[in-house]
Amino acid sequence: MNRSTWVRKFRHAPVTVDHVSTHPFLSPAWIDKARAIHDEYKDRVDEPTESLRMNVTVTTAPFSEDHVLGHIDTTTGSAVPNEGHVRDADVSVTIPYGIARQLLIDPQPENVMIAFMSGEIEVQGDITLIMSLQDVEATPEQQVLAKEIVSRLTAITE
Numbered sequence: 788m789n790r791s792t793w794v795r796k797f798r799h800a801p802v803t804v805d806h807v808s809t810h811p812f813l814s815p816a817w818i819d820k821a822r823a824i825h826d827e828y829k830d831r832v833d834e835p836t837e838s839l840r841m842n843v844t845v846t847t848a849p850f851s852e853d854h855v856l857g858h859i860d861t862t863t864g865s866a867v868p869n870e871g872h873v874r875d876a877d878v879s880v881t882i883p884y885g886i887a888r889q890l891l892i893d894p895q896p897e898n899v900m901i902a903f904m905s906g907e908i909e910v911q912g913d914i915t916l917i918m919s920l921q922d923v924e925a926t927p928e929q930q931v932l933a934k935e936i937v938s939r940l941t942a943i944t945e
Contacts, residue, residue: 809945811850812888813857818870820943825867828936833929835861839916842876843868847884855884878912892944894937 810817838861845855858873859866868891872879882890886902889895902908910917925933 807942809943811848812892812944813845813848813855813884814850817943821940822867824936824939824943828932829865829867831932832865833926834864835866837916837919838862839878839920840873840876841917842872842879843887844872844879844881845884845887846881849884876912877916878910878914880911880917881909883907888944892937892941 808820810820839859840862841859843857843859845857848855856872857868857870858876859868860873883902886899886907890899899908903910
């Protein structure tokens with residue numbers, strides 16, 4: 788079959804992609820892919836009800852000698868993490884790479900709580916703002932979306 792015959796025959800055939808490229812968690816390439824995933828869902832995810840400006844410093848990233856700096860600013864209407872720190876944050880968190888991964892990709896809340904209680908996660912500022920996020924109850928639809936997003940983030944993560 789020559790190329791023009793193949794194009795005519797298969798150009799409308801559905802394409803299934805089984806392989807998704809993976810990247811180290813929080814690497815620049817991973818952040819780009821994660822942002823694209825979050826952008827796909829932005830009109831379906833409820834806006835945060837709590838106001839929080841939180842800086843996050845992730846230590847011991849295996850792909851960098853520097854810390855990974857990020858922030859969450861719910862005053863913008865989104866709880867999606869972004870790169871860099873914001874001025875006048877309400878709270879700042881320093882967290883080891885492995886614990887950050889458990890928090891965002893491999894949900895293991897008991898390990899995160901143990902890390903917090905043992906001092907591996909350092910918090911400066913108004914800790915009650917972080918604690919208030921635990922009281923926010925997602926609707927069943929939002930829980931389904933959250934699982935879907937985590938599944939997609941997991942698929943792109945080495």
